[in-house]
Amino acid sequence: KAGVTQTPRYLIKTRGQQVTLSCSPISGHRSVSWYQQTPGQGLQFLFEYFSETQRNKGNFPGRFSGRQFSNSRSEMNVSTLELGDSALYLCASSVRNRDYTFGSGTRLTVV
Amino acid sequence: AQTVTQSQPEMSVQEAETVTLSCTYDTSESDYYLFWYKQPPSRQMILVIRQEAYKQQNATENRFSVNFQKAAKSFSLKISDSQLGDAAMYFCAYRSGSPTGANSKLTFGKGITLSVRP
Numbered sequence: 458k459a460g461v462t463q464t465p466r467y468l469i470k471t472r473g474q475q476v477t478l479s480c481s482p483i484s485g486h487r488s489v490s491w492y493q494q495t496p497g498q499g500l501q502f503l504f505e506y507f508s509e510t511q512r513n514k515g516n517f518p519g520r521f522s523g524r525q526f527s528n529s530r531s532e533m534n535v536s537t538l539e540l541g542d543s544a545l546y547l548c549a550s551s552v553r554n555r556d557y558t559f560g561s562g563t564r565l566t567v568v
Numbered sequence: 569a570q571t572v573t574q575s576q577p578e579m580s581v582q583e584a585e586t587v588t589l590s591c592t593y594d595t596s597e598s599d600y601y602l603f604w605y606k607q608p609p610s611r612q613m614i615l616v617i618r619q620e621a622y623k624q625q626n627a628t629e630n631r632f633s634v635n636f637q638k639a640a641k642s643f644s645l646k647i648s649d650s651q652l653g654d655a656a657m658y659f660c661a662y663r664s665g666s667p668t669g670a671n672s673k674l675t676f677g678k679g680i681t682l683s684v685r686p
Contacts, residue, residue: 490673500659500676513672545611549674557674559605559613 459483461550461560469566475536478563482529482550488512489531490557491523494545503546506531535565543567570595570662574677581650582685588635589645589680591660599665602636603674604645608656616658619643621665647682655684 462481470476482489491503502515506525523533529550535542543566549557571594581587593602604616619627619636626634631648647654660677 488672492674492676499678500674502673502675505672507672515673547611547613549613556615556618558615561610561612564611 461548461558463546463548463560463563465563466561467564467566469568470538471568472538472540474538475534476538476565477532477534478546478548478565480531480533480548480550480560482531482548483558486550486552486558487529488551488553489525489529490549490551491531491533492547492549493517494547494562495543500547503533538567540567570597570600570664570675572660572662572675572677574660574680576680577678578681578683580683580685581647581654583650583652585650586646586648587650587682589647589658589660589682591643591645591677593641593643593660593662595641595662597664601663601665602634602643603661603663604632604634604643605659605661605676606654606656607659607679613659617645650684652684652686655682657681 464479488507490505492500494500505513509525520536525531545562547562549559551557573592600621602619605613606616607613617627617629617632633646635644657679659679661674663674
């Protein structure tokens with residue numbers, strides 16, 4: 458079966474712009490989580506959505522937001538981009554939060 | 569809050585040899601899950617092995633096994649008969665046993681880069 462699909466794979470944006478990343482979970486998975494990975498901070502939890510509702514949120518500023526659609530696909534948005542937002546953004550889907558399957562991530566570079 | 573610590577940033581192993589990657593964690597919960605994930609250069613995080621805290625038996629998946637010491641809050645990964653394809657970054661992760669609301673997330677260690685010498 459198809460895995461978790463994240464698009465785009467690479468993205469270059471300018472400071473001050475906004476960006477939207479997409480994640481399509483494995484069919485039947487209703488939970489989608491987002492993580493930010495940087496060399497300095499490692500992997501940090503951004504938020505989790507379950508059945509179109511945000512169930513948990515990490516310690517990130519309000520510039521980071523997300524949503525989930527009725528087909529479980531999720532998007533995350535970062536507004537007013539800063540250089541420090543450059544990172545690999547990983548999405549994971551799960552069934553009942555037991556085992557998480559990750560996508561290959563979106564590499565965001567802010568210049 | 570739970571924390572996961574991987575104190576070794578890098579390790580190297582000879583092909584066909586055995587290597588052990590260390591991980592410690594801190595939690596006040598009694599019900600939780602521990603994971604080891606592998607992240608090769610392709611960037612995708614791949615689940616290597618899972619351990620439920622309520623199980624006394626150490627988990628094993630082919631060449632991968634863990635040494636779970638609940639009292640010491642230690643969770644190490646042993647890779648036997650190392651192969652070139654095992655070269656990657658390895659992350660230890662914790663998840664609450666009640667994965668709803670504020671507990672519905674993975675907490676990761678900083679990771680360890682494993683290289684395999686031919």
